[in-house]
Amino acid sequence: MLTTAPYLRIRRPSPTAAEFTVSTLPPLTMPLRLSFYAIYALRGILSSLILLFLYATWAQSPYGSFPSPNPTSSLSIATALSAILASGPGVLATRLASQTPPRFAIAVCAVALYLLTRRMYTEESLLVLRGLGIQTSSSKGNILAGRATTRFIPTAKIQDVLVNEAFLGFEVRHYLVVVVDGEPDVVVVFPKLLPRADVVERVWRGVRECLGGRSTARNGAMLGGKG
Amino acid sequence: MHPFSILTLAIFVAGYITARWDLVTRLYELAIFAWDNGVISRIALGFVFLSFAFLIFLVPVQHIARSEADLVCFCFHLSPPSRRLGLIEENSTLGHRPGESLLGNSLDAEALSNRGALSDIVTSDLPGVLVGWRNSDLDVVVVAVLDHVDPKSVENALKTGILLRNAPHSVARIFELCGQASMHVLGLINTGPGVVPDPSWVQATTYSSKPLLRVTCTKASTIQTILFDRPNPLRMQYISLNPIALSLSGENRTLDAGSHESEVEDEKQEQKNKRKASQLMEKIKQHSVVQRPPSSKDKALVRIVNQINWAWELEHLLQKNVSLIGPRPKRTLSVSERVVEQATTMRDTAALWVWNMIIIYVFPIIRRAFIITLLAHRLAAEVLLLVLEWRLRPTSPALKDISATAQQVEIRLLQFCYWPMQYVKLRRRKNDWDSVTTSHPDYIRFYNSLWLVANDVIIGIALGSYIIENAEWVADMINMLLGKYTITALQSSISWLMGWPAGLKLNSELALFLGDLFLWVIDYWSSCAQTLEPFLPQIIWFIGFSSFAGASMPIALFSDLLSALTLHIYSFYLASARIFHWQLTILLSLFQLFRGKKYNVLRNRVDSCDYDLDQLLVGTILFTLLFFLLPTVIVFYLNFALARMGIILLKAAQGEFNIGIIIVLLFHIAHPRKGEYTMTSATVIGMLLTPYSQFLLSSAPCSANISRWEIGSANTTCPPVYYSVL
Numbered sequence: 001m002l003t004t005a006p007y008l009r010i011r012r013p014s015p016t017a018a019e020f021t022v023s024t025l026p027p028l029t030m031p032l033r034l035s036f037y038a039i040y041a042l043r044g045i046l047s048s049l050i051l052l053f054l055y056a057t058w059a060q061s062p063y064g065s066f067p068s069p070n071p072t073s074s075l076s077i078a079t080a081l082s083a084i085l086a087s088g089p090g091v092l093a094t095r096l097a098s099q100t101p102p103r104f105a106i107a108v109c110a111v112a113l114y115l116l117t118r119r120m121y122t123e124e125s126l127l128v129l130r131g132l133g134i135q136t137s138s139s140k141g142n143i144l145a146g147r148a149t150t151r152f153i154p155t156a157k158i159q160d161v162l163v164n165e166a167f168l169g170f171e172v173r174h175y176l177v178v179v180v181d182g183e184p185d186v187v188v189v190f191p192k193l194l195p196r197a198d199v200v201e202r203v204w205r206g207v208r209e210c211l212g213g214r215s216t217a218r219n220g221a222m223l224g225g226k227g
Numbered sequence: 228m229h230p231f232s233i234l235t236l237a238i239f240v241a242g243y244i245t246a247r248w249d250l251v252t253r254l255y256e257l258a259i260f261a262w263d264n265g266v267i268s269r270i271a272l273g274f275v276f277l278s279f280a281f282l283i284f285l286v287p288v289q290h291i292a293r294s295e296a297d298l299v300c301f302c303f304h305l306s307p308p309s310r311r312l313g314l315i316e317e318n319s320t321l322g323h324r325p326g327e328s329l330l331g332n333s334l335d336a337e338a339l340s341n342r343g344a345l346s347d348i349v350t351s352d353l354p355g356v357l358v359g360w361r362n363s364d365l366d367v368v369v370v371a372v373l374d375h376v377d378p379k380s381v382e383n384a385l386k387t388g389i390l391l392r393n394a395p396h397s398v399a400r401i402f403e404l405c406g407q408a409s410m411h412v413l414g415l416i417n418t419g420p421g422v423v424p425d426p427s428w429v430q431a432t433t434y435s436s437k438p439l440l441r442v443t444c445t446k447a448s449t450i451q452t453i454l455f456d457r458p459n460p461l462r463m464q465y466i467s468l469n470p471i472a473l474s475l476s477g478e479n480r481t482l483d484a485g486s487h488e489s490e491v492e493d494e495k496q497e498q499k500n501k502r503k504a505s506q507l508m509e510k511i512k513q514h515s516v517v518q519r520p521p522s523s524k525d526k527a528l529v530r531i532v533n534q535i536n537w538a539w540e541l542e543h544l545l546q547k548n549v550s551l552i553g554p555r556p557k558r559t560l561s562v563s564e565r566v567v568e569q570a571t572t573m574r575d576t577a578a579l580w581v582w583n584m585i586i587i588y589v590f591p592i593i594r595r596a597f598i599i600t601l602l603a604h605r606l607a608a609e610v611l612l613l614v615l616e617w618r619l620r621p622t623s624p625a626l627k628d629i630s631a632t633a634q635q636v637e638i639r640l641l642q643f644c645y646w647p648m649q650y651v652k653l654r655r656r657k658n659d660w661d662s663v664t665t666s667h668p669d670y671i672r673f674y675n676s677l678w679l680v681a682n683d684v685i686i687g688i689a690l691g692s693y694i695i696e697n698a699e700w701v702a703d704m705i706n707m708l709l710g711k712y713t714i715t716a717l718q719s720s721i722s723w724l725m726g727w728p729a730g731l732k733l734n735s736e737l738a739l740f741l742g743d744l745f746l747w748v749i750d751y752w753s754s755c756a757q758t759l760e761p762f763l764p765q766i767i768w769f770i771g772f773s774s775f776a777g778a779s780m781p782i783a784l785f786s787d788l789l790s791a792l793t794l795h796i797y798s799f800y801l802a803s804a805r806i807f808h809w810q811l812t813i814l815l816s817l818f819q820l821f822r823g824k825k826y827n828v829l830r831n832r833v834d835s836c837d838y839d840l841d842q843l844l845v846g847t848i849l850f851t852l853l854f855f856l857l858p859t860v861i862v863f864y865l866n867f868a869l870a871r872m873g874i875i876l877l878k879a880a881q882g883e884f885n886i887g888i889i890i891v892l893l894f895h896i897a898h899p900r901k902g903e904y905t906m907t908s909a910t911v912i913g914m915l916l917t918p919y920s921q922f923l924l925s926s927a928p929c930s931a932n933i934s935r936w937e938i939g940s941a942n943t944t945c946p947p948v949y950y951s952v953l
Contacts, residue, residue, distance in 0.1 A: 014450075014451060016451055017451060129451070131528075132528065133528070154528050155528070156526065156528060159508070159511060159512065159515070160511060160515050179508075179511055181508075184500075184501065184504040
């Protein structure tokens with residue numbers, strides 16, 4: 001809805017560093033930013049309501065029946081929780097919880113919480129630093145899991161960077177791989193989005209240019225053109 | 228004591244309290260009692276009175292004392308300890324001359340600086356000197372920033388080694404590991420306009436408003452800076468290019484003679500795949516389009532990583548010695564300072580005397596006793612291990628292959644034997660700089676396994692005290708379940724099969740014979756089980772007691788108990804499987820006869836054969852007979868196979884619980900700490916700004932690796948190093 005098809009963004013602050021980002025998040029304009037904030041707020045409210053509902057279900061189950069709170073200890077977690085249950089949304093949640101079978105309700109809530117904590121966009125990037133190495137990063141699917149998984153490969157261990165193709169369903173996809181010395185598996189760049197061949201080629205040229213200087217890049221492009 | 232051990236101890240105490248919950252309830256009752264008798268209000272009154280007195284008298288006195296002591300502080304610590312820049316790195320391609328950079332060989336410089344001090348950068352505009360390593364002409368790593376000193380005198384001090392005085396360990400080792408002969412002055416920070424720097428020096432400027440560092444260098448055309456947090460070696464933080472190898476070294480165990488054939492097959496397959504992958508690698512190497520020899524910069528990365536790992540300790544050493552250079556106001560001690568100094572010396576002398584006495588008289592006895600216990604323990608462990616490893620014949624399974632308990636005991640014994648050696652190895656690193664990172668994985672591994680065992684024991688105490696308190700009930704439950712499922716249910720299913728089950732027309736004579744046979748054995752077994760019944764509570768109590776050695780022990784014992792109490796099902800399964808298999812092979816060979824063919828053993832194939840009429844007739848009759856008897860045998864076989872499968876599933880679930888759940892769960896609880904510990908690859912976060920780029924170096928935790936290691940070690944656990952270290 002708020003995302004676009006994956007597109008490429010290149011930042012080259014200096015000739016020795018380049019960052020290639022493939023993202024489904026469009027450039028943030030003010031209305032877009034506001035709508036994102038609104039959606040996040042809505043998600044937060046919904047999640048807290050679901051949590052409240054789950055707590056109400058728990059309180060109604062035979063396991064959750066607390067003994068009546070001690071009047072001498074006025075400040076405790078139990079009293080705070082019962083106060084929450086006595087409030088307006090709490091009463092609503094209690095009534096809902098008493099009407100739905102708990103097993104079904106818990107399954108639905110788990111699915112809903114999972115959907116609510118999903119990240120709305122995918123962003124994957126490749127950072128190339130000449131003489132140091134390259135770093136791949138890929139945003140995680142869930143908000144709670146953290147921002148991104150990154151992997152840094154030092155230059156000495158990079159065997160080759162190449163474009164490969166593979167079947168995915170009924171189509172052929174081109175993807176960029178880094179062959180790492182001494183590892184049985186190759187590292188796939190942009191593993192989730194798997195952008196189109198033209199994007200992959202542009203990134204590949206950029207990486208070669210940035211890693212090996214200008215002369216080798218020209219050489220590589222010439223050979224690539226022949227192939 | 229290491230904070231990690233303290234944490235383990237605290238968790239142990241917490242676990243013990245959980246296991247003995249009544250202690251907490253006692254305390255709670257005590258608190259209620261105290262509240263009722265007004266103890267707390269009296270304590271509160273006393274507290275208020277004391278704090279009032281404190282405010283009136285102590286605070287002014289302390290203020291006076293501090294203003295006196297501040298002078299001392301100033302003398303020794305002129306510059307704040309954690310200062311801004313960590314590392315500046317300039318980097319260049321072939322041409323260094325500015326003229327050549329026009330040809331396209333751009334020069335670039337990278338700077339790594341300490342992020343812990345980014346907030347410092349924001350506030351501090353003090354001028355200072357950058358000191359660090361110069362890897363090549365324009366490739367530098369900043370270790371420390373020395374404030375208020377003259378760059379010339381710093382250079383002289385570095386040459387003469389004044390700044391590295393009072394080092395706890397050998398200074399040569401620093402230079403050896405960092406790969407450079409000496410440290411240099413690399414540049415200036417926040418200099419005024421009047422200073423004329425050397426052309427190769429870096430000039431950095433901080434901005435008070437932005438977390439930004441402006442770096443310029445007259446020799447470099449483009450500059451790349453990388454900011455980093457100095458990894459603290461005291462907290463086991465270090466940067467490494469390879470993900471930390473937590474698995475015990477030497478994964479390739481030699482295959483046991485008694486191990487399964489399928490395992491050998493799997494191993495072979497794995498090796499084949501590995502070989503294929505390496506061949507593919509070779510091919511890719513041959514087909515690479517552009518062969519680029521690794522530049523000196525690529526090779527220097529290892530050295531740079533080492534230099535970053537050393538930054539913390541070196542920075543501390545330099546800041547300690549910075550007072551030795553330059554004109555420093557040296558002040559004589561005031562009277563109060565002298566009093567303080569003499570008092571501390573007096574106290575130190577007394578403590579030293581007591582300590583010496585202890586070392587001379589008490590320590591040898593303790594040490595001797597400790598060594599003797601360790602030796603005895605080791606001896607017992609070795610004997611037990613030998614017993615566990617013993618095989619009747621080379622091909623027969625050892626005790627540890629049969630019994631889950633034996634396996635568990637073996638794992639524990641190996642761990643206990645391994646720990647002292649590992650500890651000795653870890654003690655050795657006290658003699659070296661903390662920044663030598665080779666032994667850090669060992670250290671982390673050692674405390675991980677300690678931590679896991681401690682947690683296992685805590686859960687074991689909770690479980691064990693529960694089992695001991697309810698031994699009677701648990702025994703009753705086990706008895707009831709066993710009677711219900713392994714005897715009554717089996718009996719009813721067999722008698723169901725003796726009729727015509729589900730409309731299947733079985734051979735009633737054979738079914739009656741087989742059913743009667745099994746029923747009779749079950750009867751005998753149930754009488755055996757009844758004689759065992761009165762001892763069951765004792766056995767359960769023993770199992771509960773064993774759980775003080777860890778929660779995995781009672782689980783293993785229960786698994787063994789289960790296999791002992793369902794021995795009859797196992798034997799039934801074996802017998803019926805034997806009959807079934809025998810009948811099936813006969814049927815198959817008779818079927819060849821039926822088709823007029825014969826199995827040729829010599830050529831390992833089926834040949835056609837001319838049978839005589841009587842041979843064919845007898846063979847066909849036998850085939851028909853056996854074929855009609857087959858359903859009856861199949862039904863009995865299926866019955867016992869299902870029962871056996873149920874037991875195997877149960878044991879597998881127990882084993883899974885034992886290895887998988889507990890350890891992985893514990894690891895996920897413990898994980899935040901691990902993430903802090905194990906720095907893996909140098910992750911560079913982009914913070915891109917023109918015209919030069921500035922990056923941030925941060926650490927990536929390696930969660931997947933750790934949990935994989937833990938499961939792996941729980942399965943194999945035999946540290947191959949163990950015998951070789953001996």
